[in-house]
Amino acid sequence: MPRLLLWDIDHTLIETRGVGRALSAAAFEQVTGMPMREQAAIDGITESVIFRETAKLHGLETSRADFERFAQALSEEHVANARELRERGAALPGAAAALEALHAAGARQTVVTGNVRAVAETKLHVFGLGSRIDWEAGAYGEDADLRPDLVALALRRAATVSADAVLIGDTPADVEGGHAHGVHVIAVATGRSSAEALREAGADIVLDDLADTERLLALVK
Structure with missing residues:
Protein backbone atom coordinates (compact mmCIF):
# COMPACT_ATOMS: atom_id res chain seq x y z
CA MET A 1 0.00 0.00 0.00
CA GLU A 87 -29.60 18.17 -1.46
CA ARG A 88 -28.62 18.81 -5.08
CA GLY A 89 -25.09 17.43 -5.17
CA ALA A 90 -23.87 13.95 -4.37
CA ALA A 91 -20.92 11.81 -3.39
CA LEU A 92 -20.04 9.71 -6.41
CA PRO A 93 -20.66 5.94 -6.29
CA GLY A 94 -17.97 4.15 -4.36
CA ALA A 95 -16.29 7.29 -3.04
CA ALA A 96 -17.11 6.74 0.64
CA ALA A 97 -16.28 3.04 0.48
CA ALA A 98 -12.96 3.76 -1.24
CA LEU A 99 -11.91 6.29 1.39
CA GLU A 100 -12.81 3.92 4.21
CA ALA A 101 -11.15 0.88 2.63
CA LEU A 102 -7.94 2.76 1.92
CA HIS A 103 -7.91 4.08 5.48
CA ALA A 104 -8.39 0.56 6.83
CA ALA A 105 -5.52 -0.63 4.64
CA GLY A 106 -3.22 1.95 6.22
CA ALA A 107 -2.99 4.54 3.47
CA ARG A 108 -2.60 8.22 4.28
CA GLN A 109 -5.06 10.25 2.19
CA THR A 110 -5.12 13.90 1.23
CA VAL A 111 -6.34 16.08 -1.63
CA VAL A 112 -4.73 17.88 -4.56
CA THR A 113 -7.48 20.16 -5.78
CA GLY A 114 -8.19 23.37 -7.62
CA ASN A 115 -10.61 24.29 -4.83
CA VAL A 116 -9.45 26.65 -2.13
CA ARG A 117 -9.00 24.77 1.12
CA ALA A 118 -12.07 26.10 2.92
CA VAL A 119 -14.30 25.12 0.00
CA ALA A 120 -12.65 21.71 -0.30
CA GLU A 121 -13.31 21.03 3.37
CA THR A 122 -16.93 22.15 3.15
CA LYS A 123 -17.61 20.04 0.06
CA LEU A 124 -16.21 16.81 1.47
CA HIS A 125 -17.67 17.25 4.96
CA VAL A 126 -21.12 18.00 3.48
CA PHE A 127 -21.09 14.57 1.86
CA GLY A 128 -19.50 12.75 4.81
CA LEU A 129 -16.16 12.26 3.07
CA GLY A 130 -13.86 14.52 5.05
CA SER A 131 -12.90 12.48 8.10
CA ARG A 132 -10.22 10.37 6.40
CA ILE A 133 -8.46 13.32 4.75
CA ASP A 134 -5.18 14.68 6.08
CA TRP A 135 -5.96 18.31 5.32
CA GLU A 136 -2.56 19.66 6.33
CA ALA A 137 -0.83 17.51 3.72
CA GLY A 138 -3.03 18.69 0.85
CA ALA A 139 -2.50 21.33 -1.83
CA TYR A 140 -5.22 23.78 -2.82
CA GLY A 141 -6.34 26.36 -5.34
CA GLU A 142 -4.82 29.25 -3.42
CA ASP A 143 -1.40 27.56 -3.28
CA ALA A 144 -0.43 27.55 -6.97
CA ASP A 145 -1.87 28.02 -10.45
CA LEU A 146 -0.86 24.68 -11.99
CA ARG A 147 -1.47 21.06 -11.03
CA PRO A 148 2.18 19.95 -11.18
CA ASP A 149 3.03 22.61 -8.62
CA LEU A 150 0.20 21.43 -6.38
CA VAL A 151 1.38 17.82 -6.58
CA ALA A 152 4.92 18.88 -5.69
CA LEU A 153 3.63 20.88 -2.74
CA ALA A 154 1.52 17.99 -1.42
CA LEU A 155 4.49 15.64 -1.63
CA ARG A 156 6.59 18.12 0.35
CA ARG A 157 3.89 18.72 2.94
CA ALA A 158 3.40 14.98 3.38
CA ALA A 159 7.16 14.36 3.39
CA THR A 160 6.57 11.60 0.85
CA VAL A 161 8.52 10.66 -2.26
CA SER A 162 6.69 10.21 -5.56
CA ALA A 163 7.25 6.45 -5.61
CA ASP A 164 5.17 6.16 -2.45
CA ALA A 165 2.20 8.15 -3.81
CA VAL A 166 -0.77 7.51 -6.08
CA LEU A 167 -2.97 10.25 -7.52
CA ILE A 168 -6.63 9.63 -8.34
CA GLY A 169 -8.40 12.19 -10.54
CA ASP A 170 -10.70 12.65 -13.50
CA THR A 171 -8.99 15.04 -15.91
CA PRO A 172 -5.92 15.11 -18.17
CA ALA A 173 -4.63 17.89 -15.90
CA ASP A 174 -4.59 15.41 -13.00
CA VAL A 175 -2.59 13.00 -15.15
CA GLU A 176 -0.17 15.74 -16.12
CA GLY A 177 0.21 16.89 -12.53
CA GLY A 178 1.01 13.42 -11.25
CA HIS A 179 3.33 12.39 -14.05
CA ALA A 180 5.30 15.65 -13.81
CA HIS A 181 6.65 14.27 -10.53
CA GLY A 182 6.68 10.55 -11.25
CA VAL A 183 3.46 9.83 -9.37
CA HIS A 184 1.36 6.87 -10.53
CA VAL A 185 -2.05 8.09 -11.73
CA ILE A 186 -5.39 6.29 -11.64
CA ALA A 187 -7.96 8.21 -13.69
CA VAL A 188 -11.71 7.80 -13.31
CA ALA A 189 -14.06 8.68 -16.18
CA THR A 190 -16.66 10.24 -13.89
CA GLY A 191 -16.18 13.80 -15.12
CA ARG A 192 -16.28 15.41 -18.53
CA SER A 193 -13.20 13.56 -19.79
CA SER A 194 -13.91 10.21 -21.43
CA ALA A 195 -11.99 7.05 -20.64
CA GLU A 196 -10.39 7.30 -24.07
CA ALA A 197 -9.27 10.88 -23.44
CA LEU A 198 -7.76 9.88 -20.11
CA ARG A 199 -5.86 7.01 -21.72
CA GLU A 200 -4.59 9.35 -24.42
CA ALA A 201 -3.43 11.72 -21.68
CA GLY A 202 -1.26 8.90 -20.35
CA ALA A 203 -3.11 7.75 -17.23
CA ASP A 204 -1.50 4.59 -15.86
CA ILE A 205 -4.92 3.07 -15.15
CA VAL A 206 -8.39 4.22 -16.22
CA LEU A 207 -11.56 3.20 -14.39
CA ASP A 208 -15.16 3.93 -15.30
CA ASP A 209 -15.84 4.88 -11.66
CA LEU A 210 -14.94 4.04 -8.06
CA ALA A 211 -17.75 1.54 -7.55
CA ASP A 212 -15.53 -1.58 -7.35
CA THR A 213 -13.71 -1.05 -4.06
CA GLU A 214 -11.82 -4.33 -4.12
CA ARG A 215 -10.48 -3.66 -7.60
CA LEU A 216 -9.38 -0.17 -6.60
CA LEU A 217 -7.53 -1.54 -3.57
CA ALA A 218 -5.80 -4.14 -5.73
CA LEU A 219 -4.77 -1.50 -8.28
CA VAL A 220 -3.48 0.87 -5.63
CA LYS A 221 -1.35 -1.85 -4.06
Whole structure:
Protein backbone atom coordinates (compact mmCIF):
# COMPACT_ATOMS: atom_id res chain seq x y z
CA MET A 1 0.00 0.00 0.00
CA PRO A 2 1.46 3.42 -0.93
CA ARG A 3 2.10 5.85 1.88
CA LEU A 4 0.01 8.61 0.30
CA LEU A 5 -3.17 8.86 -1.80
CA LEU A 6 -3.68 12.20 -3.55
CA TRP A 7 -7.36 12.70 -4.37
CA ASP A 8 -8.94 15.21 -6.70
CA ILE A 9 -12.40 16.29 -5.48
CA ASP A 10 -14.85 17.51 -8.13
CA HIS A 11 -16.08 14.74 -10.44
CA THR A 12 -13.71 12.30 -8.72
CA LEU A 13 -15.27 12.07 -5.25
CA ILE A 14 -18.30 14.36 -5.60
CA GLU A 15 -20.41 16.33 -8.03
CA THR A 16 -22.23 19.56 -7.22
CA ARG A 17 -24.71 19.41 -10.14
CA GLY A 18 -24.65 23.10 -10.86
CA VAL A 19 -24.55 24.38 -7.30
CA GLY A 20 -20.83 25.09 -7.49
CA ARG A 21 -21.21 27.33 -10.52
CA ALA A 22 -24.06 29.24 -8.88
CA LEU A 23 -21.99 29.85 -5.76
CA SER A 24 -19.02 30.97 -7.87
CA ALA A 25 -21.29 33.42 -9.68
CA ALA A 26 -22.53 34.85 -6.38
CA ALA A 27 -18.99 35.30 -5.06
CA PHE A 28 -17.82 36.80 -8.36
CA GLU A 29 -20.53 39.44 -8.27
CA GLN A 30 -19.79 40.26 -4.63
CA VAL A 31 -16.13 40.94 -5.41
CA THR A 32 -16.34 42.56 -8.85
CA GLY A 33 -19.77 44.18 -8.72
CA MET A 34 -20.60 42.52 -12.05
CA PRO A 35 -22.90 39.54 -12.71
CA MET A 36 -20.97 36.53 -13.99
CA ARG A 37 -22.24 36.24 -17.56
CA GLU A 38 -19.86 33.41 -18.43
CA GLN A 39 -17.17 31.38 -16.76
CA ALA A 40 -13.72 30.36 -17.95
CA ALA A 41 -12.82 26.67 -18.35
CA ILE A 42 -12.89 24.87 -15.02
CA ASP A 43 -11.96 21.20 -15.59
CA GLY A 44 -8.61 20.55 -13.95
CA ILE A 45 -8.07 24.28 -13.42
CA THR A 46 -7.26 25.94 -10.10
CA GLU A 47 -9.64 28.46 -8.55
CA SER A 48 -7.13 31.29 -8.83
CA VAL A 49 -6.85 30.79 -12.59
CA ILE A 50 -10.60 30.35 -13.04
CA PHE A 51 -11.24 33.64 -11.26
CA ARG A 52 -8.56 35.52 -13.18
CA GLU A 53 -9.65 34.19 -16.59
CA THR A 54 -13.35 34.67 -15.84
CA ALA A 55 -12.64 38.27 -14.88
CA LYS A 56 -10.86 38.78 -18.21
CA LEU A 57 -13.97 37.55 -20.03
CA HIS A 58 -15.74 40.47 -18.36
CA GLY A 59 -13.06 42.98 -19.28
CA LEU A 60 -11.51 43.05 -15.81
CA GLU A 61 -7.92 42.77 -14.62
CA THR A 62 -7.59 41.36 -11.13
CA SER A 63 -4.93 41.24 -8.41
CA ARG A 64 -4.01 38.67 -5.81
CA ALA A 65 -5.96 40.71 -3.27
CA ASP A 66 -9.04 40.45 -5.50
CA PHE A 67 -8.64 36.69 -5.65
CA GLU A 68 -8.26 36.46 -1.90
CA ARG A 69 -11.51 38.40 -1.45
CA PHE A 70 -13.17 36.09 -3.99
CA ALA A 71 -11.85 33.00 -2.18
CA GLN A 72 -13.27 34.28 1.10
CA ALA A 73 -16.64 35.08 -0.48
CA LEU A 74 -16.74 31.69 -2.19
CA SER A 75 -15.96 29.91 1.08
CA GLU A 76 -18.74 31.80 2.84
CA GLU A 77 -21.19 30.99 0.04
CA HIS A 78 -20.47 27.28 0.40
CA VAL A 79 -21.01 27.35 4.14
CA ALA A 80 -24.23 29.37 3.81
CA ASN A 81 -25.56 27.05 1.11
CA ALA A 82 -24.38 23.73 2.52
CA ARG A 83 -27.93 22.41 2.70
CA GLU A 84 -28.57 23.08 -0.99
CA LEU A 85 -25.22 21.54 -1.86
CA ARG A 86 -26.13 18.42 0.09
CA GLU A 87 -29.60 18.17 -1.46
CA ARG A 88 -28.62 18.81 -5.08
CA GLY A 89 -25.09 17.43 -5.17
CA ALA A 90 -23.87 13.95 -4.37
CA ALA A 91 -20.92 11.81 -3.39
CA LEU A 92 -20.04 9.71 -6.41
CA PRO A 93 -20.66 5.94 -6.29
CA GLY A 94 -17.97 4.15 -4.36
CA ALA A 95 -16.29 7.29 -3.04
CA ALA A 96 -17.11 6.74 0.64
CA ALA A 97 -16.28 3.04 0.48
CA ALA A 98 -12.96 3.76 -1.24
CA LEU A 99 -11.91 6.29 1.39
CA GLU A 100 -12.81 3.92 4.21
CA ALA A 101 -11.15 0.88 2.63
CA LEU A 102 -7.94 2.76 1.92
CA HIS A 103 -7.91 4.08 5.48
CA ALA A 104 -8.39 0.56 6.83
CA ALA A 105 -5.52 -0.63 4.64
CA GLY A 106 -3.22 1.95 6.22
CA ALA A 107 -2.99 4.54 3.47
CA ARG A 108 -2.60 8.22 4.28
CA GLN A 109 -5.06 10.25 2.19
CA THR A 110 -5.12 13.90 1.23
CA VAL A 111 -6.34 16.08 -1.63
CA VAL A 112 -4.73 17.88 -4.56
CA THR A 113 -7.48 20.16 -5.78
CA GLY A 114 -8.19 23.37 -7.62
CA ASN A 115 -10.61 24.29 -4.83
CA VAL A 116 -9.45 26.65 -2.13
CA ARG A 117 -9.00 24.77 1.12
CA ALA A 118 -12.07 26.10 2.92
CA VAL A 119 -14.30 25.12 0.00
CA ALA A 120 -12.65 21.71 -0.30
CA GLU A 121 -13.31 21.03 3.37
CA THR A 122 -16.93 22.15 3.15
CA LYS A 123 -17.61 20.04 0.06
CA LEU A 124 -16.21 16.81 1.47
CA HIS A 125 -17.67 17.25 4.96
CA VAL A 126 -21.12 18.00 3.48
CA PHE A 127 -21.09 14.57 1.86
CA GLY A 128 -19.50 12.75 4.81
CA LEU A 129 -16.16 12.26 3.07
CA GLY A 130 -13.86 14.52 5.05
CA SER A 131 -12.90 12.48 8.10
CA ARG A 132 -10.22 10.37 6.40
CA ILE A 133 -8.46 13.32 4.75
CA ASP A 134 -5.18 14.68 6.08
CA TRP A 135 -5.96 18.31 5.32
CA GLU A 136 -2.56 19.66 6.33
CA ALA A 137 -0.83 17.51 3.72
CA GLY A 138 -3.03 18.69 0.85
CA ALA A 139 -2.50 21.33 -1.83
CA TYR A 140 -5.22 23.78 -2.82
CA GLY A 141 -6.34 26.36 -5.34
CA GLU A 142 -4.82 29.25 -3.42
CA ASP A 143 -1.40 27.56 -3.28
CA ALA A 144 -0.43 27.55 -6.97
CA ASP A 145 -1.87 28.02 -10.45
CA LEU A 146 -0.86 24.68 -11.99
CA ARG A 147 -1.47 21.06 -11.03
CA PRO A 148 2.18 19.95 -11.18
CA ASP A 149 3.03 22.61 -8.62
CA LEU A 150 0.20 21.43 -6.38
CA VAL A 151 1.38 17.82 -6.58
CA ALA A 152 4.92 18.88 -5.69
CA LEU A 153 3.63 20.88 -2.74
CA ALA A 154 1.52 17.99 -1.42
CA LEU A 155 4.49 15.64 -1.63
CA ARG A 156 6.59 18.12 0.35
CA ARG A 157 3.89 18.72 2.94
CA ALA A 158 3.40 14.98 3.38
CA ALA A 159 7.16 14.36 3.39
CA THR A 160 6.57 11.60 0.85
CA VAL A 161 8.52 10.66 -2.26
CA SER A 162 6.69 10.21 -5.56
CA ALA A 163 7.25 6.45 -5.61
CA ASP A 164 5.17 6.16 -2.45
CA ALA A 165 2.20 8.15 -3.81
CA VAL A 166 -0.77 7.51 -6.08
CA LEU A 167 -2.97 10.25 -7.52
CA ILE A 168 -6.63 9.63 -8.34
CA GLY A 169 -8.40 12.19 -10.54
CA ASP A 170 -10.70 12.65 -13.50
CA THR A 171 -8.99 15.04 -15.91
CA PRO A 172 -5.92 15.11 -18.17
CA ALA A 173 -4.63 17.89 -15.90
CA ASP A 174 -4.59 15.41 -13.00
CA VAL A 175 -2.59 13.00 -15.15
CA GLU A 176 -0.17 15.74 -16.12
CA GLY A 177 0.21 16.89 -12.53
CA GLY A 178 1.01 13.42 -11.25
CA HIS A 179 3.33 12.39 -14.05
CA ALA A 180 5.30 15.65 -13.81
CA HIS A 181 6.65 14.27 -10.53
CA GLY A 182 6.68 10.55 -11.25
CA VAL A 183 3.46 9.83 -9.37
CA HIS A 184 1.36 6.87 -10.53
CA VAL A 185 -2.05 8.09 -11.73
CA ILE A 186 -5.39 6.29 -11.64
CA ALA A 187 -7.96 8.21 -13.69
CA VAL A 188 -11.71 7.80 -13.31
CA ALA A 189 -14.06 8.68 -16.18
CA THR A 190 -16.66 10.24 -13.89
CA GLY A 191 -16.18 13.80 -15.12
CA ARG A 192 -16.28 15.41 -18.53
CA SER A 193 -13.20 13.56 -19.79
CA SER A 194 -13.91 10.21 -21.43
CA ALA A 195 -11.99 7.05 -20.64
CA GLU A 196 -10.39 7.30 -24.07
CA ALA A 197 -9.27 10.88 -23.44
CA LEU A 198 -7.76 9.88 -20.11
CA ARG A 199 -5.86 7.01 -21.72
CA GLU A 200 -4.59 9.35 -24.42
CA ALA A 201 -3.43 11.72 -21.68
CA GLY A 202 -1.26 8.90 -20.35
CA ALA A 203 -3.11 7.75 -17.23
CA ASP A 204 -1.50 4.59 -15.86
CA ILE A 205 -4.92 3.07 -15.15
CA VAL A 206 -8.39 4.22 -16.22
CA LEU A 207 -11.56 3.20 -14.39
CA ASP A 208 -15.16 3.93 -15.30
CA ASP A 209 -15.84 4.88 -11.66
CA LEU A 210 -14.94 4.04 -8.06
CA ALA A 211 -17.75 1.54 -7.55
CA ASP A 212 -15.53 -1.58 -7.35
CA THR A 213 -13.71 -1.05 -4.06
CA GLU A 214 -11.82 -4.33 -4.12
CA ARG A 215 -10.48 -3.66 -7.60
CA LEU A 216 -9.38 -0.17 -6.60
CA LEU A 217 -7.53 -1.54 -3.57
CA ALA A 218 -5.80 -4.14 -5.73
CA LEU A 219 -4.77 -1.50 -8.28
CA VAL A 220 -3.48 0.87 -5.63
CA LYS A 221 -1.35 -1.85 -4.06
